[in-house]
Each structure stands twice: as structure tokens, then as C-alpha cells.
Amino acid sequence: KKVLLQVENLKQYFPVKTESLFQPKTYVKAVDDISFHLFEGETLSIVGESGCGKSTTGRAILRLDEPTSGKVYFSDENILELNKSQMRKLRGDLQVIFQDPFASLNPRQTIKQILNEAMAIQQVVPKAKRMDRMLELLGYVGLPVEALDRYPHEFSGGQRQRIGIARALAVNPKLIICDEAVSALDVSIQAQILNLLKKLQKQFQLTFLFISHDLSVVRHISDRVMVMYLGKIVEIAEKKALFDSPLHPYTNALLSAIPVPNPELKRERILLKGDVPSPLNPPTGCRFHTRCPFAAEKCKLEEPPLREIENKHFVSCHFVEKLYLTISH
Ligand code: SF4
Numbered sequence: 001k002k003v004l005l006q007v008e009n010l011k012q013y014f015p016v017k018t019e020s021l022f023q024p025k026t027y028v029k030a031v032d033d034i035s036f037h038l039f040e041g042e043t044l045s046i047v048g049e050s051g052c053g054k055s056t057t058g059r060a061i062l063r064l065d066e067p068t069s070g071k072v073y074f075s076d077e078n079i080l081e082l083n084k085s086q087m088r089k090l091r092g093d094l095q096v097i098f099q100d101p102f103a104s105l106n107p108r109q110t111i112k113q114i115l116n117e118a119m120a121i122q123q124v125v126p127k128a129k130r131m132d133r134m135l136e137l138l139g140y141v142g143l144p145v146e147a148l149d150r151y152p153h154e155f156s157g158g159q160r161q162r163i164g165i166a167r168a169l170a171v172n173p174k175l176i177i178c179d180e181a182v183s184a185l186d187v188s189i190q191a192q193i194l195n196l197l198k199k200l201q202k203q204f205q206l207t208f209l210f211i212s213h214d215l216s217v218v219r220h221i222s223d224r225v226m227v228m229y230l231g232k233i234v235e236i237a238e239k240k241a242l243f244d245s246p247l248h249p250y251t252n253a254l255l256s257a258i259p260v261p262n263p264e265l266k267r268e269r270i271l272l273k274g275d276v277p278s279p280l281n282p283p284t285g286c287r288f289h290t291r292c293p294f295a296a297e298k299c300k301l302e303e304p305p306l307r308e309i310e311n312k313h314f315v316s317c318h319f320v321e322k323l324y325l326t327i328s329h
Pocket residue numbers: 248249250286287288289290292293294295296299304316317318319320
């Protein structure tokens with residue numbers, strides 16, 4: 001399998017306004033030194049509670065917010081070193097779909113104008129061929145031709161997301177970052193949009209980075225899953241391994257809170273104490289130690305590295321070998 005995107009030591013620290021000049025500068029370490037890759041044609045999901053850094057990771061890759069440090073290789077080029085015009089060219093390859101397409105669709109533009117503008121900016125389709133291309137795009141996302149002359153507010157939430165997808169597709173992207181792309185939709189509409197994304201992925205060899213807090217959505221769409229907690233990756237595995245035999249205590253806690261389709265895999269509910277600590281002042285050592293039912297002295301002192309525990313199954317926990325026997329099997 002070919003690697004399409006390689007993220008190395010990505011950090012995103014946001015400075016916090018301090019009261020006086022004499023106070024030391026403080027930072028929210030929203031993403032703190034994470035490395036991972038995406039294979040061509042796969043869907044990698046990032047899951048975690050709000051504030052874990054999953055959206056920040058997506059935005060940093062796209063340079064919507066300039067990351068503090070790290071490298072992001074896309075087709076062997078470090079995106080973070082590209083200048084503005086190189087970056088503009090690359091925008092066609094990297095597209096994004098947000099939770100609320102309404103917010104990103106200009107209410108005063110018809111769908112025709114919206115799609116036309118996307119193609120014009122990236123110069124992917126010559127003017128004379130754009131009409132044909134628009135009709136093609138509507139067909140791909142399952143919207144009628146009449147949609148072209150209508151405005152975003154005339155569509156339902158699911159239809160608007162189809163428009164968002166058509167706009168992303170218009171420029172022939174390779175990678176689409178979906179940030180909570182179906183989170184605002186009803187469950188039945190969610191399934192339709194997820195199935196549409198899967199169909200389009202096959203048809204156009206798309207790669208998805210799928211950001212979501214919703215584990216049932218993630219279970220539906222992913223090939224691999226990455227779990228984040230307070231700016232760190234705690235586990236990455238193929239979907240089946242992650243859902244059937246999660247290894248990190250945090251992943252176990254997340255999963256134990258959702259209904260299990262296979263009752264044989266029913267696991268004990270792990271209840272976490274307290275809330276997610278502030279990323280302004282994250283716990284020392286393992287960031288999860290303040291809530292982990294298995295935390296020991298070492299966890300407060302040493303940060304656990306992300307290690308490959310089983311084939312392609314990476315976990316950051318000092319005691320995973322021991323816990324593996326206790327909790328998941
Ligand atoms: Fe829990 Fe310690 Fe493992 Fe962190 S390193 S998940 S605190 S057992």
C-alpha cells in the first residue's frame with residue numbers, strides 16, 4: 001500500500017493571552033507531537049472527545065491554522081514548506097467537508113455559481129466544459145439537475161451535504177478531510193451520506209481522513225481508527241482490531257459506552273472518573289493518568305511512547321501487556 005500523507009511530529013500550540021507582560025507565556029497544547037500516515041484509498045478516522053485535538057489536526061494539515069512545528073508530507077512534498085502559490089495549487093488535491101455545509105456555502109450563490117467558482121479557482125475544468133462537469137457532479141452525489149438554479153437554503157441538511165461533497169469533488173481531489181461531516185444529520189440521512197462517501201471513494205480512489213466523535217459512524221466508514229486524548233494519539237489500529245479488542249484503557253472506556261452489536265464481545269463498562277483535564281495544563285507522564293483506573297506511579301512520571309503491540313496495532317500505555325490480559329480477553 002502506498003502512503004499518501006505522512007504526518008511527523010505535528011504540534012499545534014495556541015498562545016493564551018496572559019494578564020500581564022511579566023507573566024510567562026502559556027500555550028494550549030492542542031496537538032502535541034503526533035505522527036501517523038494515511039494510505040492511498042483508505043479511510044482513517046480520528047476519534048476522541050471534544051478538545052482532544054482531532055479537528056485541530058485536520059486544520060493543521062490543511063494549513064487552515066499554521067501548525068507550530070512538524071512535517072506533513074503529501075506525495076513526498078512537505079506541505080508546510082510550500083509557498084502561497086504552491087499551496088494554492090495543492091488545494092485542489094486536498095479538500096475538506098465540514099459539519100455544517102450551510103456555513104461554508106454562500107447563501108447568495110446558486111448551486112451553479114458555487115460549483116462554477118470552485119472549478120474556476122482551481123482551474124481544473126475549462127470554461128466551456130464546466131456545465132457538463134456540473135451535471136456530472138450532480139449525478140455523482142444524487143441531486144437533480146434542477147438543483148443548479150437553486151440556493152442553499154432551499155435544500156435539506158442532507159442535500160446540502162451532498163452539495164458540499166459535489167463542490168469538493170469538482171476539483172478532482174485525492175484526499176478529503178471530513179470534519180464531523182455527518183454529525184448534524186439524522187441517523188437515517190447519516191447512513192445515506194456515509195454510503196455515498198464510500199461509493200465515491202471507490203469510484204475516484206479517494207482517501208479520507210474522517211474526523212468524528214461518533215463511534216458508530218466511525219465503525220461504519222473506517223479502515224483504520226486513531227484515538228486521540230488531550231492532544232496525543234493513544235491508539236491506532238485497523239477497525240476490526242480496535243472495535244473487537246481495544247488495548248488502551250481510554251479506548252476501552254469510550255467503546256464500553258456504546259451498544260455492542262455482537263453480544264459475545266460484550267465487555268464490562270469502564271466508567272471514567274472526572275472530566276477531561278484542561279489542555280492548558282495537561283497531566284504529566286501519561287495524560288490519561290488522572291482518569292485511568294489502572295494508573296500507577298510510573299504513569300505520573302513517564303510519558304508512554306506509542307508502541308506496536310500487535311501487527312499494525314499501536315498503543316501508548318506502559319502497562320498494555322498486563323492490561324491486555326485483564327480487561328479485553
Ligand atoms: Fe493508564 Fe498508565 Fe496506561 Fe496511562 S500508562 S493508560 S495511566 S495504565
